[in-house]
Amino acid sequence: MNTDPAMTSKSTTLSSLNSIPTISAAVSSSGLLGSVASDNDMRDGEISLNTIEIVQRKFKDNEKVLSIFEAYQIIGQEHRSRLLALVVSVAGGTYAVFSLATARLPPRNVNDLSIDKIFALNETFQIGSDKKGSISQLQFDLKTADEAAVKYFYYPIISAEGASDFETFHAQIISAKFSMTHSTAATESILSYSWLNDYRQIGEVKQELKRRENEYIVFKDFIVYCGTWNVNNKPYSDSPLHLWLSNGEQPADIYAIALQELDTSAKAITFSENRPDPMWISKMLSSLHKDGEYEELTSVRLVGMMLTIIIRKQLRPYIARCRVKTVARGVFNTLGNKGGVAVSIQLNEGNLCFVNSHLAAHMAFVEARNEDYAGIVRGLVFDDDLKRTINDHDHIFWIGDLNYRIEEPPGLQLPCNRASPNAYDVLMKYDQLRIEMGKGNCFDGYSEGRIKFRPTYKYDVGTDNFDSSEKQRAPAYCDRVLWKGVRIEQLAYNSIMEIRQSDHKPVYAIFRVKIKTKDEKRYKRIHEEVLKLVDKRENENQPQISVDKTVLDFGVVRFNELSVCDFTVSNNCPMPVEFMFKVKDPPLNDICEKWLQVEPRAETLMTDSTKRVRVKLLADVRSITGLLKKIRTTNWKFDFDILILHVKNGPDMFLTVTGEYKPSCFGLSVETLCRTNQPLNTYTQAQVKDLMNDDSPEFRVTMPREFFFLIDYLHKQGNKVEGAFETLEYKHARSLQFNVIRDWLDTWSSEEFPGTPQAAAEALLMLLDLPEKPLLDPFVEDLLQTNTAAEAMELISLLSSPRRNVFVHLCMFLRQGIERQYYNLQHVASVFGRILLRSTAHAGRDFYRETRCRDFMHRFISSDIGGTLSTGIADSSGISGVGGGANGGSSNGGGGGDGSNTARINAIN
Amino acid sequence: MAKKTYDLLFKLLLIGDSGVGKTCILFRFSDDAFTSTFISTIGIDFKIKTVELRGKKIKLQIWDTAGQERFHTITTSYYRGAMGIMLVYDITNEKSFENIVKWLRNIDEHANEDVEKMILGNKCDMTDKRVVSKERGEAIAVEHSIRFMETSAKSNINIERAFCELAEAILDKTSGREAAENPDRLVVDRRNNEKAPAYKSCCS
Ligand SMILES: Nc1nc2c(ncn2[C@@H]2O[C@H](COP(=O)(O)OP(=O)(O)O)[C@@H](O)[C@H]2O)c(=O)[nH]1
């Protein structure tokens, strides 16, 4: 390989700089590394490696991590750890800075690392530190032509073992870059950044497969046959092309056939004839090696230049990519009579590039030819996934009429016609191409085989005689085949004298190329391993949290009493974790039921930190209706709620909120209350559930005792009830004192009522307001259509008896109070109208509807229509019983059951 | 750099009574391991596993659900996103088999209409404790025209095969849809269909 001597000279340059290890040092130590890295079993083992060794495992054996630096990026609000690694490729002779994202710092193993950005240390590379407007002085930018500037920050302290401080890292980068841009003149020949393409592959799987390439790649021999011929505008005719194209013992696998001056009539130049010429191609196809079956893969043409790639038919499935590109030079660089056409293919895992160029003519125009060369190199960017340039290929064949001449030394007659090999060597000394290559002016890094044939230009057409015209052009090796890249061996290089149709002789060269090929069996195994590894990495790096309990037991929960339960969320995984409670499906549309409050609802947890989450449970006027409904309708074991604790990009956890609801009269329907035979505080949640679901028409009392007690108490308060029934705000319920009233009702207490008449009035409203359904259900809407009390009474008589009785009783009580001017008629009508005729359909306030409700109530409680009630409820014994009874005689707690109050109520029926 | 490591992403869901082995099945498939300690799943957890079917890299995102009865309502909200559902019972537990019908009803109510289903009779290694015969499993599967397989997470029987078959059924559906939109694809797919059953190539 001709790059070897150049490589040595580079090492010398590098060793003159003390701050970075030389490439040769990298080579020798990579041997050591190779032995470690190739031991698969140890890759994920417990052996402890320092950070630089872990980073090294991200790279191939001949790529050496020279130093690493801990930095971080700020993306949005987040700090993201980055390890920057300065890496040298022994094969490419080039350096790059890799930015690696790491799942934890320091990384535990190679699985924690993924390549985030690559900055090639080429001439466009810049490391800067624009501290303007920055939040920290400890920062810098990296930038290349391929990567937009990225800002990195760093801490003054280093945590990873083996990491450099900023000054050292900075100096190493600068000197590495310096060593490349200031090494020997023939830079491009050695410097290749194509190794970086392996890391630019999309996706972790591809990257990982590339990294482990040496485990499944074998090299397979392919014969590449290159031919070039300037046909001098001649038609394809009957030339014996097989003499040119069927040489060699073995049939070639790939032909790259380059023609120049193909029909360059004035018309062709003007109209840029770019369609390949099918006549020439079929002529070629019929002139190939007899032992192979061939087909055209592609052809590309620019005016007079055409490059045709022909392959053996059986190779077709192994061609993964095929792209063409043309670069026009010539007049104004656009005309296309000079320039290059090229084809890039991927055969198995090898990337091949073929270039056919026709460079500037005439003895004196050496520099123009060099410029044409440079222009083609610049312009040839293939339209593929990586925007490959010529140098991004493993094997490059540059063929064509390069037009370099033999510069005859004055007074020396060159031995153009002599057939001795030495004679050609003498000629080559004066060959402009060799001279220019030697000076590093063109074709850097290209090789050419020894020429053992006569100059190929310029002949009298139809003869083997050099130009005998007046011009007497000096013979020259215009037509050449050069190559660059790895594992290429030339087998033949010759011209064909017998083809005399043109003023040029055709030239061919045969190569054996060892092309990277997957060993399918090994590849399959490693591919599987890689898939597993990448999956494992993803599964392991899934964000996780833990909680100290998954069941939040609130114990005994009572109406209107706040309970609190805390739990702790911890983040033990190596990255920040966002958790949040998930909003549940409609109709809930919230993270929890109405009786719960959760704080906080979402949070970001840093590694190793915890957060207390507080859950509050309150079954009050706002939520009791829903809670009782849920108790009534839950078929299996009842839970207050199940919270979904969601981890962003991770699992969901279910937190069960349990406890036992201690029943109270509030929220229960009048039917349910009429089914009790003991105070409610003696019931369990399950018993109340059964009571709620009982739909038999049997009741133990005509109306709820709790209702009766309240009315009875209020009735006896006379005019001390100022302000009662004026609003629907439950303000007494907010004080703890209210729960004493709750207990008085739920125990059927014989004590004095433990509150004010106003609180009793509020409790009465709550008793009527909190059940799932309004008192006048199911006739609410029908009743609102009625215009007279008598009309309405027909419907009311159809209500269940507890409802009917409560309604009648309530109206009589209210009417009496209004008559005696204890209560304000308008207020009472409005408040009770809204409660008793509550709409179960819409939640918001509807003032028109409220007016109708008030009017309805008005009809029943204003004194002028007193007669209606008594006629409508002939089966009821009237209100007289209410006035006489006292709470004092009722049974108190326990199963005793039949106190005097109860007995009296039973008598109502 | 883009991180897409797959051609298609399929979401699968594991459901069935608590204790039938859902978590073990998933663990066997994703980590090729088995532990006999029973840690009740309290929530929804997922693992990913990439398989290759017909030359396509298919990333399976498999959701493991809590089987406890108290979570039934809440887990149904996860059915909607699933393209495939594994319904697991335990061949040593009669009740878990009887509940299959209930789970199927749940699927009908809450999952996408075209979700691919498969019934797995797990713990088939425990022959001496078997109470549900393979025939009964097959019968219920035929009745509902669903795929069926007996599996063992412990002895690694049919685990990969089950997931790959389910994924393949989903792939059939998706590529059928693609083919309808893009007739060119049909040719390619048909040729690939002739190959040996795909699970062989993905499940070694
Ligand atoms: N013998 C046997 N035991 C199993 C098998 N799969 C799961 N188990 C056991 O069954 C119990 C419940 O398994 P798990 O996966 O947690 O059930 P899940 O509630 O459905 O997720 C565990 O103790 C497992 O060890 C199996 O294939 N064979």
Ligand SMILES: [Mg+2]
């Ligand atoms: Mg589980």
